[in-house]
Amino acid sequence: MSNIVLAIARDEWRYWRRSSLAQTVLVIALTLAIASVWVTHSSISQSAEQRQHMQSAAEHTFTDQPDRHPHRMVHYGHYLFRSPPPLGTLDPGVDAFTGNAIFLEGHRHNSATFADQKQSSGLTWLSKLTPAFVMQILTPLLLIVLGFGVMTREREAGTLDFLKVQGVSPSVLLAGKGVALAGAGILVLVPLVVGAVMTLLNGAALLMVVSFIASYLLYLAIWCGVVLLVSTLATSNSTSFSGLIAVWILLCLVLPRVASNTASVMVASPGKLETDFAVLQQMRQIGDGHNASDPAFKALERSLLAEYNVDSVEDLPVNFRGVVAQYSEAEQTKVLNEFAAQQMRQQTSQADIARQFGWLSPMIAIQNASMKLAGTDLENYHRFLREAEKVRFDFVQSLNTLQAEAMTTAQDTNRYRSAEANRAATVSADNWQILNNFHFTPLSPQQRFSGSLLAFVQLCFVLAMVLGFTLLAGRRI
Template structure:
């Protein structure tokens, strides 16, 4: 039985070698994957160097500032950049859409900027010839061209009945032709494997890299099964090809768009203006950190006077304005973080609805598995926002502590009186070394693999259903 399967697979490869179209398809597939791996790798390496350079430049620019009032440095701000993880060279995921830099400053949380695609319509992602795009969209189309006539060719030529007379099991025939198509799919993925090996050398986890390759193999095997099944069920080459193209258009183009629109309708996300107005309403309730006489700040003043057993803020061992700045930033950050968590929850809800459409489209399933394993998905973007916010809060509060501890209230209050007073209301530039080196750390390898299990299970169950259907069709052929 196994020998018969190998003979059939070898005969199919001979047919492809004789067919100029089939040979051209294999060459085009290999060239596209290899080119996409190379171009994306070079592009991402250049982007990584640029981001590292800009991160270093932003840190040096902050540290090189002259003696200043600490609160001026709070508003001077600082930039942090998100670097792509190693496997991001193969699947950049949502990196081009979300932005990769955030300006950190006091009193506000800014959005990520410097996105490659400022605006996106439904199909702008097609313009990115990344390895992930080629494997998810182009490779199935090439497998269709390669294998649409695998069984219908035998039927139209009359050789199917001849094989039956020779005692060849129809299941063995399907297994042999399926083996040939799967080996072609694995051959197409060779440049991707080389890219993954390079990513491992550059620091990618071996387990996530292995799962990354395995998930793409699983996806290509699913498409091989789809091609073989349709070629088995229909009677002519034309019907097989048109049917497979219709399936490709439906699963790779239409269903993902329907899934995206459905997620946006089911989980409503308020617009930026609506969110900003809601934030302003809550910020008014907590008071203004620049107004020393507000109700909240008066209560804080009374508490500090009692704590240090003094009668006026001038007698406090710390600068009252700096203390107010610290407390105000802490209260404001709680409000901003609450709205940020709400927005992340809404985005995650939309993403979850989109992922459930992976039961209808293997392309959605592999897209989710690929981005999660490469650490370029929505969860890792949220992780970047949270790490950036932690860096923002730490550096702003460090400056506020300098404000409270390194100058007196009298110096602070008289800073606009004259040049001498203005100079006195500054701290040494040596204090600007408070910045810690920022480097984005994606979710752990274990967490990424756990997050990808749902999408991988979709692919496995889909493959199981296809193989069961193919076995049934082979028995009924």
């Protein structure tokens, strides 16, 4: 039986070799796959080098600042850059939309910036032909163009009856046609496989690479089954082609948009302006950390005076203005972290709802599996924000500690009265050595694989459904 299956597959391949349309489709598919892997890998590798260079430059720029008041350095700020994980060269995921750098400064959380998609016009989205985009969107379309007539052509040519007379069962015929389609799909997948294997040299985990390739094999198997199913049910080539195009539009374009809109409706997320006003309202209750006389800090003042047994803040062994800055920053950070955590929970809830549509659309399932395995999903972006916030808080509080301990309250209060008073309220630039090299690492391979299990189950479920319906449809032959 295996010989018959291979003979049917070879006959289909022979037909495609004689078809100029099939040859053109395969050439286009291979060209897009190879070009997307090479261009995306080169672009992201160059971008990663630039980010590392800019990270080093930002740290040197910060540490090379002259003697200053510590709080001026709080507002001078610092940049953190995120380098993509190895498999991010094949699937940039949300990174192209969320940005890759954050400006850290006192008293506020900043969003990531320098997103590729935000720096380009809305008409250039098609120019971002990443390997993931080619495999998820374009390759199914190319398989449709290549294989829409695998069964209807036999019916229209009258060879289907001849095959039945020769004793070829419908299941064997379907298996042979399926092997032919799978061969074409694997041929297009080869550049992605090569690119994934190359990421091992850049530090990618073997588990992630194998799982990444396996997820795309499942996805292409689903589309080979869909093409075979519709071609089996259709009565003519034109009906098969139009039906497959309708299925492609539904699964790859319509359902992902429906999933996104449904998630946004089911989990409402406040707008930026509304959130900013809510944050500002709570910040006012904390007090202005730049004003040590703010009534909000009276309790802190009484506590310090009692602790050190002195009568005024000028007699304290620490700079009261620096202590206020420390206290204010800590309290403000609590508020900012609460709002940030709330926003992350809302985004995660929306993403979880959208991911449930993977039971209906393999496109959604492979997108989630690919991003999670590559380390470019929403959860890893949130991890970057949390790590960046920890760096921000530590370096701001280090500067506030300098302000509290390196000068007296009188020196800090009178620093604008004269040039000499200003010099007395500065600290040595040697104190700017408070930054450590920042290297973001995504979730561990085990965590990423665990997070992708739902998508794998969805892909296997859809594949089983497609194969089941195909076998049932084969009985009509």
